[in-house]
Amino acid sequence: xxxxxxxxxxxxxxxxxxxxxxxxxxxxxxxxxxxxxxxxxxxxxxxxxxxxxxxxxxxxxxxxxxxxxxxxxxxxxxxxxxxxxxxxxxxxxxxxxxxxxxxxxxxxxxxxxxxxxxxxxxxxxxxxxxxxxxxxxxxxxxxxxxxxxxxxxxxxxxxxxxxxxxxxxxxxxxxxxxxxxxxxxxxxxxxxxxxxxxxxxxxxxxxxxxxxxxxxxxxxxxxxxxxxxxxxxxxxxxxxxxxxxxxxxxxxxxxxxxxxxxxxxxxxxxxxxxxxxxxxxxxxxxxxxxxxxxxxxxx
Numbered sequence: 554x555x556x557x558x559x560x561x562x563x564x565x566x567x568x569x570x571x572x573x574x575x576x577x578x579x580x581x582x583x584x585x586x587x588x589x590x591x592x593x594x595x596x597x598x599x600x601x602x603x604x605x606x607x608x609x610x611x612x613x614x615x616x617x618x619x620x621x622x623x624x625x626x627x628x629x630x631x632x633x634x635x636x637x638x639x640x641x642x643x644x645x646x647x648x649x650x651x652x653x654x655x656x657x658x659x660x661x662x663x664x665x666x667x668x669x670x671x672x673x674x675x676x677x678x679x680x681x682x683x684x685x686x687x688x689x690x691x692x693x694x695x696x697x698x699x700x701x702x703x704x705x706x707x708x709x710x711x712x713x714x715x716x717x718x719x720x721x722x723x724x725x726x727x728x729x730x731x732x733x734x735x736x737x738x739x740x741x742x743x744x745x746x747x748x749x750x751x752x753x754x755x756x757x758x759x760x761x762x763x764x765x766x767x768x769x770x771x772x773x774x775x776x777x778x779x780x781x782x783x784x785x786x787x788x789x790x791x792x793x794x795x796x797x798x799x800x801x802x803x804x805x806x807x808x809x810x811x812x813x814x815x816x817x818x819x820x821x822x823x824x825x826x827x828x829x830x831x832x833x834x835x836x837x838x839x840x841x842x843x844x845x846x847x848x849x850x851x852x
Contacts, residue, residue, distance in 0.1 A: 580604040581613070584657045584664040586642065587726040588713040592671050592757060594646030599625070599666070601657045602637040609633050611659060615640055618654035622670050625655060644670045674756040678704030678735070680712065683753035683760045685741060686799040694771040695841045696741040696764065697799045700728060700753050705735050713754045714739065721747035721766055738801055738817070740841040774843025775800055781824075782848035784832045791815060792824040793838045793846065800840040807835045807847070 582604040591597050601613050611631040617623050624643045631638035642655065650672050656665045681703045685696045700712045709732040714724045722743045730737035741751070746768045752761045777800075781792035789812075791804055798821040804812040812830075815823035815838070832850065839845045 581657060581659050581662050581664045584655070584666045586655060586666045586668050588754075589667070589711065589727070590669040590672055590713065590756065591644050592646075594644055596644065597623075597642040597668055599640045599642055599655055599657065600637060601631065601640075601664070603631065603635075603659075606634050606636045607631070611638075613638065613640075614658040616656045616658065617642075618656070619651060621645065622648040622651045623653040623655070623668055642668060644668075646671070672756055674758060678702045678706060680710075680753060680755040680758045680760055683714075683751060683762050685751070685762065685764055688762070689765045689767065690741075690743055691769040691771045692743050692746050692766050694743060695843075696743075697801055697841060698724065698728075698739045698741050698751065699736055700730065700739075700755075700760075701736045702730065703735075705733060706730050708732055709734075710737075710755055712737065715752045715754075717750040717752070718747060721745050722749045722751070722764055724751060738814075740801055775840050777802065777838055777840050777844035777846045779836075779838055779846045779848040782836055782850050783852070784830070784850040785852055787829050787831075789827045789830040789833075789850075790824075791826075791836065791838065792822075795821050795823065795840050795842070795844060797821070797840065797842045797844075800842050800844070803839050803841075805837045805839060806833050807837060812836070 582602045585600050586597050610633050612628055614628050615625040617625050622645050626640055629640045648671055651670050653668045654665050655668055656663050682701045685698050687696055690696050710730040711727055713727050716722050716724050722741055724741050725739055728737050728739040743766045746766050748763055748765050750761050750763050775795050775797035777795050779793045783790045793802055802815040802823045815825045817823055835849050837847045
């Protein structure tokens with residue numbers, strides 16, 4: 554009898570710890586936060602992506618692991634038929650350096666992501682510049698951006714990016730400088746004529762540059778060729794070339810799924826190896842300057 558009583562109490566306690574079911578029984582696929590590092594009371598944005606759109610509104614419960622450092626709304630609604638929704642995250646400019654766990658919850662499915670608030674700038678190399686090739690483009694044309702540090706980043710670095718006018722030019726929310734490197738690249742896409750300021754930020758260091766977008770006809774796409782495409786025992790090796798030495802070449806599955814970017818070895822030559830990869834049979838290499846090529850993997 555005593556064991557039964559303890560079991561009932563344990564079950565009831567667990568039920569009290571689990572938030573109530575949301576208005577629609579959706580399933581959260583992922584939670585992301587951008588930017589993932591903020592300072593001086595800046596606001597971040599959380600994005601919840603559902604595994605599939607729901608026919609009814611989905612109420613998402615949101616929690617902050619430290620409300621004295623970062624606050625979130627108690628809940629927000631992803632409208633019926635939508636697969637994602639966003640919510641604001643307010644931060645305390647006076648808080649000490651803190652990593653706050655933000656949790657989104659639908660039914661019994663939680664997802665969490667970390668937000669670094671007022672993080673101290675690490676010692677060692679620092680962000681020195683952000684630049685583009687070309688720095689003047691025609692609307693509809695892409696450009697390759699580069700963030701550069703004063704030295705090699707032993708642990709790598711995540712750099713936040715923003716555009717002063719996203720109706721003219723768009724950049725990803727962040728780019729990664731891999732461990733052992735001093736720079737990283739990212740794509741800039743354009744849609745209209747104008748001049749924009751692109752900002753790169755790493756902890757307390759900010760660097761900016763301008764990009765001019767003019768009206769006109771975009772230039773022809775670069776020519777991409779795959780010179781080696783091999784999969785053996787889980788190791789995928791891809792080598793390719795582009796007629797544009799500043800291109801960013803990405804490897805994709807034939808269904809369009811992104812796999813990874815190739816390393817620019819200079820002179821229009823690119824390569825990379827990835828282990829523990831299921832054989833995709835065929836791959837497509839795409840350039841941010843429009844070129845592409847496909848290949849069937851050899852063994």
